[in-house]
Amino acid sequence: MANKPSSKKLERIPLSRERILQCALRLADEDGLESLSMRKLAQALGVKAMSLYNHVTNRDDVIDCMVDCIVSEIEVPKLDADWKEAMRRRAISAHKVLLRHPWATMPLVSRVNVGPAMLQYTDSTLGCLRAAGFSYEMADHVQNAIDSHIYGFTLQALNFPFEPADYAEMAAQFLPQIPESQYPHINQLAQQVIRGDYDGLHRFAFGLDLILDSLDRLEK
Structure with a gap:
């Protein structure tokens, strides 16, 4: 006797902003950001493209949120930590995260990123440097010097x-x-x-330590 089909229908996983972003991240990691379109994203999710706009504004909105997701993977400095060790751990963590997501460095440096993860990441970095005695101006210079090394070295490594x-x-x-x-x-x-x-081989930590050692001699 043939088995009767179950009367219980399989429920489709509801579309959500989180689901859209996770799918977009996977597609970008696999094929690069240039290949990511709303149509391709909808196809990967098995939905109509127009249904995406109930959860995200447009492709730029998706990219901004994707970047913030990537930043959330980076180790955030603790305010009471030794500033040099905290900045070193932060830089190494950022470099590793960006190598895992090869598409992410360019939108990180070329867009205005004000997502919650980025704001927390930046605020914690400034807070750690301020606790170490740096003025806000010097803390901003220190952060920018370290970030320039992270982004430049990462782009070179990815494109060599x-x-x-x-x-x-x-x-x-x-x-x-x-x-x-x-x-x-x-x-x-x-x-x-x-x-x-x-x-x-060019070593990320070598340049980073040169920067940190030189910054340690700055007048805060």
Whole structure:
């Protein structure tokens, strides 16, 4: 005897702002922000595109909220923490988060981001620096100097034209273009990479520590 179909209908998960944002984040992580459209987002959610506008204003609204979601993943400095250690942990956390979401750095630096996570992140950073004795002006300069290192290093890491494992091979390939007679120092550096004396890797923490150590000598 055939089984009778269940009289209980499967309930569709209701559409919500949170569900839309989580789907948008997944799509952006997979294919990049440029490929994210309201139509594609609706298709991924199995709904009509117009139904999205009951929960979000437009694509810009979605992107702003996505950025705020990313910022919420970054470690927030504690006001009573040692400021150098707090800024170091914050920077390393931000760098790791942005590497996990390769699309996120550009909208983070090119948009006015005033979501709750960003406001808390910024306020806590300023608060930690103020507790350490920095004036508001100097705290703002310190935050901007550290953030410039985070964003610049992250963008370089995400867009570098070849993988770290290929550095020695690429150095050997380009060596004829940098003859020692004309470019002696670049040539010697390249030869160190080719020989394996130096891996050629740029290290996030090295630049960060240079910044933090120099900031420690500032008059607050």
